[in-house]
Amino acid sequence: MTTDNAELKTRLLGLLDDARQRMLVTLESAPYDRVIYPESGWRVKDILGHITFWEEEAARSLRAYGQGESYTLPDYVDLETSNVRDIEKRKDYSAGQIRADWLVARESLKAALATLPPDKLAGQMVCPWKARSTVERLIIDMADHEREHAEDICRAV
Secondary structure (H helix, E strand, O other): OOHHHHHHHHHHHHHHHHHHHHHHHHHOOOOOOOEEEOOOOEEHHHHHHHHHHHHHHHHHHHHHHHOOOOOOOOOOOOHHHHHHHHHHHHOOOOHHHHHHHHHHHHHHHHHHHHOOOHHHOOOEEEOOOOOEEEHHHHHHHHHHHHHHHHHHHHHHO
16 A cells, blocks of 8 residues: 555544544533434434444445445435435434444444555545445545534534
């Protein structure tokens, strides 16, 4: 791996770690059953499930891309439909299960990035939502996604 690729991976992994640290601090004062988005009724635990869903899917896309393939959500219609479907699927999960899945999803995403072949780092991949992106943009989007929800939780709590 070239130094540039190694530095990029390190930087991207750091972005994920920074966003996660921010959310962990936020969760210290946020009850998991607290409603954050009144219009949808999403609670803290729903937001964590939502982040989990997209990180699981991003990891699948990264792994597929690393193997010279592509992966998208099989029944993808649009982001909102995917979000609603996943929230419905996880609505009865306990807070402990949601948190455990959320932690595992991040490690899976980081592992998919860490093991990505160096020659793939600069290329274009297909995201789970069928858009094309660079690996860097996908990871930045995942970190920003968590950070934005952490900010929303902070404002609501």
